[in-house]
Amino acid sequence: MSEKTELPRHVGFIVDGNRRWAKQHGLPAYEGHLAGYNSLKDVLLETLRRGVKYASAYVFSTENWKRSEEEVGHLMGLLLKVLESDVPIFLEHNVRMRVIGSREGLSETLRKAIERAEERTRNLTGGELLLCLNYGGHLEIADAVKKIVQSGVTAEDVTPELIAQNLYAPEVPPCDLIVRTSGEQRLSNFMLWRAAYSELMFIEKNWPDMTIKDVEFILEEYKKRNRRFGG
Structure with missing residues (x-):
């Protein structure tokens, strides 16, 4: 079975190349992550603005x-900034923000910031932005199985x-x-369950x-794909 579709419901971004970008520019890794953080907001919000309902980003595995x-x-400092200082941006754009992944190992400050950000944006309807934080596809499936067994x-x-x-x-x-940036072509444990029939796109640019x-190029390229579901 194949399907032609105009707009994806859910676009997942594997945010890759921040450190490589920093090295190319003779900067410390932190500067690459800071530049990546600035691109993250722009790209994810634009994706939702164009009508995609869900945009997820692999920010910390x-x-x-x-x-x-x-x-x-x-x-962790940059992620805390997203969860605290940037919430007004999500409110302005009517975007719900959620964090998926394990909360184990995260500081109490970060966990509380996640809870506050999710609560403040819970009822917004202009699309959902998902930060995959302390996330791994294997762990997600294992945690699901644990819940079922329990x-x-x-x-x-x-x-x-x-x-x-x-x-x-x-x-x-x-x-x-x-979508994965930096030219690498692998999933790296991202959304393994939800990736079963995903279209894959690899972009040479580093994330920053x-x-x-x-975003316009990505969505136009998606329109050209003829999705197949094994039938």
């Missing part, structure tokens, strides 16, 4: 804890639909399109070089 303590600290469901009653209902933010639909013009 479960594997990123392996980076230096200094770099992790800078990243609920007492028998093995015979486990279905793909039941697993989907127990993912993080289960009402968020599968990714129609996953992304602009709202790239």
